[in-house]
Amino acid sequence: MAVTLRRLALPALVLTAVLIPVLKPGTRPVPTESERRLERVQLLRQRLNVAGVRWGALAERDSGALPAMVDARSGRPGVQLRGFGAAAVAPEVNRILDDLWSRLGPVDSAVRVALLIYNDDPYTFRQQVWGGYSGASISLGNGGATCVVLLRGRLQRDGRVGVGKGRLEDALGPCTLLAGFGPPGPTLERWLGTTRYLAAGSTAWLSRSRSFIDGGRGAMPWMAIYDYGSYDDDWPPIQGLMSTGSLAREIAQLLSPPYELGAHGLRCTEGDVAACRRGVLDTTVISEATRGLPPDLTYAWSLLDYPLNWTLGTPRPPGEWWLSDLIRDQGREKFARFWTSSASFEQAFQVAFGEDLGAWTHRWSVRQWENSWFEKYSPSPRLLGATLKPSWPLLALGWSGVALMLTAWVARRRQVT
Amino acid sequence: MSRALVLVPFLAAALAGTAGAQDALAWRDSVIRLTAEVRAVRDSLVAPDSTVVEIERRNGVVLSATPPQKDAAARAFEYFTEQRARWFGAALPSPGGFRLVVQTTTARNIFTRFGDVDRWTGVIVLTGLPDTADSAHAQRAAELEDLGSQLVTGFSELMFPTLGVPTTLWLGDPLPLHMADRDRRYLAMYMVMTSTGKAERGCAEDKLELCAFALGLRVAPSSDLTGAYPPLVRADLFLTALEIGGPEAWSRIVAAHPARPEAALTAASGLTADSLLARWKNRIVALRPVEGPLQPTTALLAAGWVGALLLGTLGASRWR
Numbered sequence: 001m002a003v004t005l006r007r008l009a010l011p012a013l014v015l016t017a018v019l020i021p022v023l024k025p026g027t028r029p030v031p032t033e034s035e036r037r038l039e040r041v042q043l044l045r046q047r048l049n050v051a052g053v054r055w056g057a058l059a060e061r062d063s064g065a066l067p068a069m070v071d072a073r074s075g076r077p078g079v080q081l082r083g084f085g086a087a088a089v090a091p092e093v094n095r096i097l098d099d100l101w102s103r104l105g106p107v108d109s110a111v112r113v114a115l116l117i118y119n120d121d122p123y124t125f126r127q128q129v130w131g132g133y134s135g136a137s138i139s140l141g142n143g144g145a146t147c148v149v150l151l152r153g154r155l156q157r158d159g160r161v162g163v164g165k166g167r168l169e170d171a172l173g174p175c176t177l178l179a180g181f182g183p184p185g186p187t188l189e190r191w192l193g194t195t196r197y198l199a200a201g202s203t204a205w206l207s208r209s210r211s212f213i214d215g216g217r218g219a220m221p222w223m224a225i226y227d228y229g230s231y232d233d234d235w236p237p238i239q240g241l242m243s244t245g246s247l248a249r250e251i252a253q254l255l256s257p258p259y260e261l262g263a264h265g266l267r268c269t270e271g272d273v274a275a276c277r278r279g280v281l282d283t284t285v286i287s288e289a290t291r292g293l294p295p296d297l298t299y300a301w302s303l304l305d306y307p308l309n310w311t312l313g314t315p316r317p318p319g320e321w322w323l324s325d326l327i328r329d330q331g332r333e334k335f336a337r338f339w340t341s342s343a344s345f346e347q348a349f350q351v352a353f354g355e356d357l358g359a360w361t362h363r364w365s366v367r368q369w370e371n372s373w374f375e376k377y378s379p380s381p382r383l384l385g386a387t388l389k390p391s392w393p394l395l396a397l398g399w400s401g402v403a404l405m406l407t408a409w410v411a412r413r414r415q416v417t
Numbered sequence: 418m419s420r421a422l423v424l425v426p427f428l429a430a431a432l433a434g435t436a437g438a439q440d441a442l443a444w445r446d447s448v449i450r451l452t453a454e455v456r457a458v459r460d461s462l463v464a465p466d467s468t469v470v471e472i473e474r475r476n477g478v479v480l481s482a483t484p485p486q487k488d489a490a491a492r493a494f495e496y497f498t499e500q501r502a503r504w505f506g507a508a509l510p511s512p513g514g515f516r517l518v519v520q521t522t523t524a525r526n527i528f529t530r531f532g533d534v535d536r537w538t539g540v541i542v543l544t545g546l547p548d549t550a551d552s553a554h555a556q557r558a559a560e561l562e563d564l565g566s567q568l569v570t571g572f573s574e575l576m577f578p579t580l581g582v583p584t585t586l587w588l589g590d591p592l593p594l595h596m597a598d599r600d601r602r603y604l605a606m607y608m609v610m611t612s613t614g615k616a617e618r619g620c621a622e623d624k625l626e627l628c629a630f631a632l633g634l635r636v637a638p639s640s641d642l643t644g645a646y647p648p649l650v651r652a653d654l655f656l657t658a659l660e661i662g663g664p665e666a667w668s669r670i671v672a673a674h675p676a677r678p679e680a681a682l683t684a685a686s687g688l689t690a691d692s693l694l695a696r697w698k699n700r701i702v703a704l705r706p707v708e709g710p711l712q713p714t715t716a717l718l719a720a721g722w723v724g725a726l727l728l729g730t731l732g733a734s735r736w737r
Binding site for chain 2: 037038040041044045047048051052054055058059061062123154156157158160162164
């Protein structure tokens, strides 16, 4: 009896392992009224947040950016405070501007920059709004450019206006590039416009060494946004395992490749340079998620319309420090040639840097990924699709042979009953 | 370029953007409508539950709960009262009081959640008086077993903004009060003693000015320094300052309106920044393990068991 049980145990285990991925979802309990309401609150809050951010961004653009533009000047921008009272001051902001513009060196006199710090309390409507809008309104024309940075601030009890240093520098990113290199050539102007200057959102090229890894706390090289429902049961790559419940789903997510990078990001990081090019040049993601907004407003994650409905195949844009890293890696002179070129994007890149866009982006993506939080704390294989290497079947056959020989050797001996 | 000419491209862009584009007023209307909707749904989460009753009232705080959660809520309230007195003293999130609504859940253990979803089972309301329209409020979900910790965490998040912008920006994340003191301190010790940046190594070697830089309190003493401790280490220093300063430490920070995090730490602890750093550093160093992870007795024991199992297996074999 015991022998029969043991003989049956192995096939049963194998069968269970095979069947786990194809199990159908069990019947889930019907959500209670309370659960449905909580989910509704979450969804409404997300929509409310987008509405609050867009209200603030558009209102400040319409009513604040115009007067700020009049005072915009070439060289180190002035600071205007709006909605904080006459006594408010922002010494820390002035110090950062002094520092950045001294590092910038000579600037293009046809580029005017202004900084408007606004109070976003009126737009929150007594609800908590995450993010707010911090970006810029950029208009190009007549051989020049005007860049008005719109930055939300908070009035502190000591009468100073506080802003996040990182947020200030990110919002200033496009303006520092314009001031430092002048208006971009037609190719870059189109690319920057349709991506809302997303890849220009860092000033690290002014102050950080070449070895510095940008992107906040170990961010991914390609934009990964976790929106409401992105970890829903319909996450395609591991749908089979989803059916066995949330525990299996979590285990599968921990073990699975970083699908958040998207197929293009994954392939790029693995060495597919065509995927790297596509990731940089694709502009659909941002233009669709910000459809209807005035074209002069630059990117901020809080502006994006949720849910994003991204799939694995949707190309993610590169991180906001992509251009900054390019300057740090290649130097200002080469970048200036790229920035003002009228050739196609890829050709301009090749001519300016002597390297293919895809190849450089691949190196950048690998460096960024290997220093990302995800790789440090949850390393996972960067695989996509069938990846059976020739050595694996050989190895499997070898071990099978060893197992077979061992079994045959054991079976040759006589059992004592 | 004259000022009037400067505006031409902007106005052109503005007009182009306005044609068929979204405008601020439409989004304002959306915000008003959505706010009303959120409020209505949120209120409906508590309002129809007429079974929520007051359980306890202590030091200006009222605890209410649905009857099945009564005992769990009372136990959690004890923990909350003790932790609140320890970290926040008598400080309030806002002069108008506060309101913390917790939806309690079950089915969160590893076995029952397999193939199941969390269940919302009841409501617990913590109200700080005066409960006015201007009170700070928050909503959370918590397992009944974890309720006390969640009440403290929720209250801590309500209190966090009262520290002022410089201190909250410096801390980065809300205080990790959900962690046990011992776990937090050991994790901070691990982070301090194993970080590899130049400044962090210097701090581990007892150079306090480098600790101050790595903690984001002061500027770098030299330009070639790199490294910064993660938020948990800063939080550990901050909580150490609160502990040294006693129950009224938080109120002292709020009253001091600190323009810099260092001033907040000084106000909380009553010590100079250097003295506080030295005391914190000594505590961190004292937590370092004194013995290696593998002791001779453990190694011998493991080898002994391996041998015993091996011999046992060979001896029990029915094969010849």
